[in-house]
Amino acid sequence: MSTSLRLGIAKNLRAMAASATPYESWSKEDLIARLTLLEGEKEPPPRVTITPPPPNPKRLWKTFDFSSYSRRKIALKFCYSGWAYNGLAIQADPTPLPTVEGVLFEALAKARLIDPDAGLDGCGWERCGRTDRGVSAGGQVISLWVRSALESASIDAASPRNPTISFPEEAEAADSEDTFAGDFGSLDDMDFTAPKKVSSKPEHSFTQILNRLLPPTIRVLAWSPVAPEFSSRFACKSRHYKYFFTADDLDIRLMSEAASLLVGGHDFRNFCKLDPAKQLTTYRRQIMSADINPVAGTAAGMHVLDLKGSAFLYHQVRHIMAVLFLVGAGLEPPAVVTALLNVEAGAEGDPALPVVDTRPEYQMADALPLMLYACHYAPGAVEWQAEEDVDADGLGGVYQQLHSIHARADMYATLDREFLHIAAVHHAPPKAHFPLTVTGFVPDGKTPMNVPLGGAEFRRTAKYVPLLERNRGDHFEIVNERWRLGKGARRDERRKAEAAEDEE
Structure with a gap:
């Protein structure tokens, strides 16, 4: 032109x-x-050539060699907000939210306490109890091998790849359910070329190190040195779960009566979700206590189910709560618990009870209010230690961090309560049908009802079908066999192919 x-x-x-x-x-x-x-x-922008700086010769020989450092096995106790994560366990496929273990593993790797290239198996990673998406924990425990600051921490008697402990078959399916700031200096100041010599330097402050790297929704509470053969999962003697709920429109007396029927050794196949990948053939578990109590220091009407047992099945607590909600609403009698535990003739000692060997169809309770509260071990198995990351005035640290989160949550709850009061000026609360033992309402198949599911969730229905009259799922033996012939067979073929490729 x-x-x-x-x-x-x-x-x-x-x-x-x-x-x-x-x-x-x-x-x-x-x-x-x-x-x-x-x-x-348009004039093209000027081209700027950036010349990278020459490599630092001091860093060339500061390659981190994990084999040059002693290791020791420890247990970590930590809490986390389940609603912020896609469950505890690291998943093979991408997840919408991060997993708790994924975030914790990254922090451990960033602190160079574990070798990230070796993965979970390389550090002997074990969890006490798996929690699903939305479920929180107040005292979750993992055990693993970490890099130690002490030469004496090197243990050759056993390794996580060659454990000296064996576990019973039933225990295998027990539960479904910047580096060192401050005292530790920076990575540039650390010499990673040779093993540390015996010195008077104390062990790493694992609690402080990890909490500086972790988000506020995960807090490491304490750590403990453990024996090489220690397993956070199989050494656990009992687990304590808490499920929080409001007593609005529920008969707490009936719920407590039903909960007491859970105590003892029972077959809980009707109070869990079948997981054919585990190929379970026994669903018998021991419940040590099941109590419903008001929660002190919370809004009026807040209650909690305190459930303690040696081990739990997949989604067991949430299925138990779903049945307890039906009892509290007056839709089911407390005796329905005994009926659901009667999986074969005379299993619960009453020949008049119906045999319920497969689970009726019902929706389990919401995940949000569930917490793995504590994991208990034999005396001497763990000795919890906690280092406080506080200033000269005692400020900071885990307690203050969690207190601030709690105070802010209280503020949100106060604001939400005021919104409710303001809305009540213009909008009347819905008519309460539950508990039927108090309201006297009789379901007529036409009037919509909000059947509680916990976590302020509910299932809306007009026609309620009693649990024992509902459709039943398949027997676990059928479910197991179907999985073996389907997904299980495909998984085995895939593993054989991968093994053959590795041999080549």
């Missing part, structure tokens, strides 16, 4: 632009000319 022609086009276009004519009225030729002019007026 000649200079004179270009100037002429530019003059015409400027005149058109000066007028209020919108682009919609321009012809195709005018629009193309306008774009050509704008492209021609």
Whole structure:
């Protein structure tokens, strides 16, 4: 395009632009000319050449060699807010939210306490109890091998890859359910070229190190040295779960009566979700206590189910709560618990009870209010230690961090309560149908009811079908066999193919 022609086009276009004519009225030729002019007026940005600095010769020989350092086995006790994570366990496939173990593993690797390239198996990672998406923990425990600051911490008697402890078959399916700031200096100041010599330097402050790297929704509460054969999962003597709920429209007396029927050794196949991948053939578990109590220091009506047992099945607590909610609403009698535990003739000692060998269809309770509260071990198995990351005035540290989170949550709850009071001026609360033992309401198959599921969730229905009259699922033997012939067979073939590739 000649200079004179270009100037002429530019003059015409400027005149058109000066007028209020919108682009919609321009012809195709005018629009193309306008774009050509704008492209021609653009000057390419200056090219800047960035020369990378030469490598630091001091860092070339500071390659971190985990084999040059002693290791020791420890247990970590930590809490986490389940609603912020896609469950505890690291998943093979991508998840919408991070997992608790994934975040914790990254912190351990960043602190160079474990070798990230070796993965979970390389550090002998074991969890006490698996929690699903939305479920929180107040005292979760994992055990693993970590890098130690002490030469004497090197233990050759056993390793996480060659444990000297054996476990009973039933225990295998027990439960479904910047580096060192401050005293530790920086990575640039640390010499990673040779093993540490015996010195008077204390052990790493694992609690402080990890909490500086972890988000506020995960807090390491304490750590303990443990024996090489210690397993956070199989050494656990009992687990304590808490499920929180409001007593609005529920008969707490009936719920407590039903909960007491859970205590003892029972077959809980009707209070869990079948997981054929585990190929379980026994569903018998021991419940040590099941109590419903008011929660002190909370809004009126807040209660909690305190459930303690040696081990729990997949989704067992949430299924138990779902049945207890039906009892509390007056839709089921407390005796339905005994009936659901009667999986074979005379299993619960009453020949008149119906045999319920497969689970009726019902929706389990919401995950949000569930917490793995504590994991208990034999005396001497663990000796919890906690280092406080506080300043000279005693400020900071785990307690203050969690107190601040709690205070802020209280503020949100107060604001939400005020919104409710304001809305009540214009909107009447819905009519309460539950508990039937108090309201006297009789389900008529036409009136909609909100059947509670916990966590302020409910299932809306007009027609309620009693549990023992509902459709039943398949027997666990059928479910196991179907999985073995389907997913299980495909998994085995895949593993054989991978093993063959590795041999090549």
